[in-house]
Amino acid sequence: MGLRSVDLESAVAELTYWLLPEARGAGLAARAVRLMTTWCFEAAGFQRLFLKHSTANIASCRVATTxxxxxxxxxxxxxxxxxxxxxxxxxxxxxxDEGNDDGSA
Structure with a gap:
């Protein structure tokens, strides 16, 4: 997990994530994204987070939407x-946005 393209003046950042192949498919990336998102909004005060992925990366698209x-x-x-x-x-x-929580419930 990471943040890049951080713009503190506008309170906007890009979220990044990557997992080793053996860790993929268990929902870990989506959970980590939700946790980081909660921290960014509640603790750091960001007002917009975005992420991008290759259109060929269906798994990454699923992480983002999940x-x-x-x-x-x-x-x-x-x-x-x-x-x-x-x-x-x-x-x-x-x-x-609706559903801004860490997904732990």
Missing amino acids: AGYAPEGTIRAAMSHVDGLHDGHLHARLPT
């Missing part, structure tokens, strides 16, 4: 991968 990040659109040729530039999906969440 964690309550609404799809906002496609960003073309915006992500550099080993095999070249990929289109990306952009997802975002606001503190006012």
Whole structure:
């Protein structure tokens, strides 16, 4: 888990995540995203969080939507991968979005 593209003046940040292959598929990434999101909104005071992933990465899209990040659109040729530039999906969440909790209940 990490934050990048942090803009403290606007209270906006990009959330990033990555898991080793053997840890994938157990819901850990979505849980970590929910926990980080709660901390960012409640403790750090961010007003917008966003994340992006390659359109080819279906699992990452599932993590984003499971964690309550609404799809906002496609960003073309915006992500550099080993095999070249990929289109990306952009997802975002606001503190006012429904279901802003850590998912532990």
